[in-house]
Amino acid sequence: MSESQSESSFKIEAKNIDVFYGEKQVLKDVNMPIEGNTVTALIGPSGCGKSTFLRLFNRMNDYIDVFHKKGEILIDGKDIYRKKTNVEELRKSVGMVFQKPNPFPKSIYDNIAYGLRIQGINKKSLLDEIVEKSIRQAALWDEVKDNLKKSALALSGGQQQRLCIARTLAVEPSVILMDEPASALDPISTAKIEELIQELKEQYTILIVTHNMQQAGRISDKTGFFYMGDLVEFDETQQIFTNPKNERTENYISGRFG
Amino acid sequence: MKSIKEKVIESILFACALITVLTTLGIIWVLLSESYSFFSEVSLGEFLTDKEWTPLFSQKHFGIMPLVTGTLLTTFIAICVALPMGLTIAVYLNEYAPKGIRKTVKPILEILAAVPTVVYGFFALVVVTPFLQSIIPGLSGFNALSPGIVMGIMIIPFISSLSEDALAAVPKTLREASYGMGATKLQTSFKVLIPAASSGIIASVILALARAIGETMIVAIAAGQQPRLTFDPTVPVETITTYIVQVSMGDVPHGSLEYKTIFAAGITLFALTFLLNNISFWINKRYQQKYE
Ligand SMILES: Nc1ncnc2c1ncn2[C@@H]1O[C@H](COP(=O)(O)OP(=O)(O)O)[C@@H](O)[C@H]1O
Numbered sequence A: 001m002s003e004s005q006s007e008s009s010f011k012i013e014a015k016n017i018d019v020f021y022g023e024k025q026v027l028k029d030v031n032m033p034i035e036g037n038t039v040t041a042l043i044g045p046s047g048c049g050k051s052t053f054l055r056l057f058n059r060m061n062d063y064i065d066v067f068h069k070k071g072e073i074l075i076d077g078k079d080i081y082r083k084k085t086n087v088e089e090l091r092k093s094v095g096m097v098f099q100k101p102n103p104f105p106k107s108i109y110d111n112i113a114y115g116l117r118i119q120g121i122n123k124k125s126l127l128d129e130i131v132e133k134s135i136r137q138a139a140l141w142d143e144v145k146d147n148l149k150k151s152a153l154a155l156s157g158g159q160q161q162r163l164c165i166a167r168t169l170a171v172e173p174s175v176i177l178m179d180e181p182a183s184a185l186d187p188i189s190t191a192k193i194e195e196l197i198q199e200l201k202e203q204y205t206i207l208i209v210t211h212n213m214q215q216a217g218r219i220s221d222k223t224g225f226f227y228m229g230d231l232v233e234f235d236e237t238q239q240i241f242t243n244p245k246n247e248r249t250e251n252y253i254s255g256r257f258g
Numbered sequence B: 001m002k003s004i005k006e007k008v009i010e011s012i013l014f015a016c017a018l019i020t021v022l023t024t025l026g027i028i029w030v031l032l033s034e035s036y037s038f039f040s041e042v043s044l045g046e047f048l049t050d051k052e053w054t055p056l057f058s059q060k061h062f063g064i065m066p067l068v069t070g071t072l073l074t075t076f077i078a079i080c081v082a083l084p085m086g087l088t089i090a091v092y093l094n095e096y097a098p099k100g101i102r103k104t105v106k107p108i109l110e111i112l113a114a115v116p117t118v119v120y121g122f123f124a125l126v127v128v129t130p131f132l133q134s135i136i137p138g139l140s141g142f143n144a145l146s147p148g149i150v151m152g153i154m155i156i157p158f159i160s161s162l163s164e165d166a167l168a169a170v171p172k173t174l175r176e177a178s179y180g181m182g183a184t185k186l187q188t189s190f191k192v193l194i195p196a197a198s199s200g201i202i203a204s205v206i207l208a209l210a211r212a213i214g215e216t217m218i219v220a221i222a223a224g225q226q227p228r229l230t231f232d233p234t235v236p237v238e239t240i241t242t243y244i245v246q247v248s249m250g251d252v253p254h255g256s257l258e259y260k261t262i263f264a265a266g267i268t269l270f271a272l273t274f275l276l277n278n279i280s281f282w283i284n285k286r287y288q289q290k291y292e
């Protein structure tokens, strides 16, 4: 083998990850193997590096001048930071949903079709089909089916966030990254999103940052607790919430700090 | 004590504002009253429909349209140059250029707008026109094309700078959404950022248009001074501004009908720019709501 390629039986694997912003180290030797078709929750007090960690998987940190990292991020066994990686291709298979709903100032239809159009897919019938399928998958179809031409900005916050999820699903990624996707939403919208995540697990591997302990408990298979750049504990969600091994984890989930 | 000082400052500020308003009103008043007496001698119908503009000849015609088409033609050519170039530069500076380059290039570009226009005029006449003549046979020594292009270069910074500001003001979250879907920088720029910044970009274009419509020196030097109802860019034309200069500098007696033509021309120019301002105001209002 000419190319140095690490073996991994996991869908995703973070190996010995150190991240620096300039001089400041914000992630310290993080290792996290993630199996396919699971939901992994990333929790921890704010500023502990959850978003930074999440954004490693679609190379979204690349835009920050002072960012640099050590270690490997393997997806399907390949280091996504190797020179050969096509970042645009990577992002088609690793979708992202952001904290604040960020639909484009375009119609609902055009928002969903965006990812397809940039791939050169312009066939109307195909677009129609995928747009409908994705919006249905995001449990938004009944609410918007009659006004697909309406501006996405006219939707409520919860609807916008589901639209953003639908937009991500439309390009058929295999991994979905979510950075506190429900933090700006009301409880009903939040419940809808959580339900959605449960369904999506069948087809996707999901990493979700959340501030909400109950949420992490409800939706995830595994949970990683970060504290000041360390992955303090990473285990079955059940285990973390009922019987944490580390005292800091216990303090955090029982709400003693955070 | 302090309140007196504040009051003085306040009244000085008020006086400044008043002077501006009064000046504007004064200009409008002169334009209106002089054109009123012009239009009592020449009908508005003739002014708008006659195909010739020859107030200084013995066979007098008072059709403003040749001057309007001359103005629109040179302005149109200028925008055809400035919009693609300005927008390309804006996209480059915003999306591709490292911060250091953006910080130096922007002010350097803005120098383009600060070059005295008489320099541009001679540049058009002695450099651009001969060059164009070597490509386009039959291009006359004075024409709309050459000053149009040069004017376009002059107004590039209006578009590049303001559009860059508008692009930079697009929320970072939209950019991230686009990159996150696997879009390239180019796709992100043209499919997300430019549409999202459209109101600012349109405003920049309108500002540039207004500048081009009002530009005098470049067209006076290089476009020729022959009012002609045409959209042919290869022949001499005259713009409204050029005509005004020509008459004000000439020996037309004050108070004569010939003299009053410059006010009629002036009010036409005023109407054009006023229209543009309103369009830009309307666009801003309309798009701003959609965007937030
Ligand atoms: N662009 C950046 N430049 C420098 N430091 C940053 C940047 N983004 C985040 N940080 C720092 O990195 C640390 C981790 O941030 P982040 O990953 O956003 O944490 P979390 O998502 O857990 O709140 C914080 O201390 C934050 O101040």
Ligand SMILES: [Mg+2]
Pocket (backbone or CB within 6 Å): A050, A051, A052, A179, A209
């Ligand atoms: Mg965060």
